[in-house]
Amino acid sequence: MNVSVKYMNSPQGYGLVAIILHWLVALAVIGLFALGLWMTGLTYYDEWYRRAPEIHKGIGILLFLLMLVRVAWRGINLSPNDEPGVGELQIRLAHATHLLLYVLLFALMASGYLISTADGRAIDVFGWFEVPALLSDIPNQEDTAGRVHWYLALALMALAALHALAALKHHFIDRDRTLRKMLRVPVHQPQALQSSEKEI
Numbered sequence: 001m002n003v004s005v006k007y008m009n010s011p012q013g014y015g016l017v018a019i020i021l022h023w024l025v026a027l028a029v030i031g032l033f034a035l036g037l038w039m040t041g042l043t044y045y046d047e048w049y050r051r052a053p054e055i056h057k058g059i060g061i062l063l064f065l066l067m068l069v070r071v072a073w074r075g076i077n078l079s080p081n082d083e084p085g086v087g088e089l090q091i092r093l094a095h096a097t098h099l100l101l102y103v104l105l106f107a108l109m110a111s112g113y114l115i116s117t118a119d120g121r122a123i124d125v126f127g128w129f130e131v132p133a134l135l136s137d138i139p140n141q142e143d144t145a146g147r148v149h150w151y152l153a154l155a156l157m158a159l160a161a162l163h164a165l166a167a168l169k170h171h172f173i174d175r176d177r178t179l180r181k182m183l184r185v186p187v188h189q190p191q192a193l194q195s196s197e198k199e200i
């Protein structure tokens, strides 16, 4: 059968690239939160005391780069149509939630950067490259950035949980395509389906 996978978004749904980026970011965010929580319980004599924060920072920097790609990709793609039958207020709330998820994530990464660079040392990313410390002279930088990082992480996880619950409600209660749009890639079948798109 002559079908082609859609890499770009279309009015019918998210394309392959947006779907992969969404789930990679979701996995990284949840993983970093779990790792960060676990790290806070480690003592100086624990063998992970130094390694865990190195991994947390390295993945955080890679996540930042991935988010830049995601935002750029979003900028050159259209957003899929909203589900028919969903009220105006609900659509506005969903869009505001998505925007806030992006804002919280960038603020969280900025505060993490400020904690790591408070002592003037660059961040080493798995020995591949270093991110220089550009800001290290803010008074009480490490403590203040640490507190902000903690509350932002809690806020992001709470909002992401609400966002995930809303997606599950759409899927299991409203039985619409909201979650399926983020799980399945629409395929293009040139002859057979021109007005409607199939999903794989």
Ligand code: HEM
Binding pocket: 022, 025, 026, 027, 029, 030, 074, 079, 080, 094, 098, 099, 101, 102, 105, 160, 163, 164, 165, 167, 168, 178, 179, 180, 181, 182
């Ligand atoms: C912690 C992790 C997560 C973050 C940071 C996150 C973030 C986002 C963002 C920013 C969007 C908007 C995409 C865009 O238009 O550019 C989005 C869409 C979406 N997310 Fe998540 N998400 C996370 C986890 C989840 C989970 C666990 C689920 C499902 C159970 C989910 C389901 C969806 C769905 C279905 C959409 C499409 C909504 C629509 O088109 O109206 N997300 N997510």
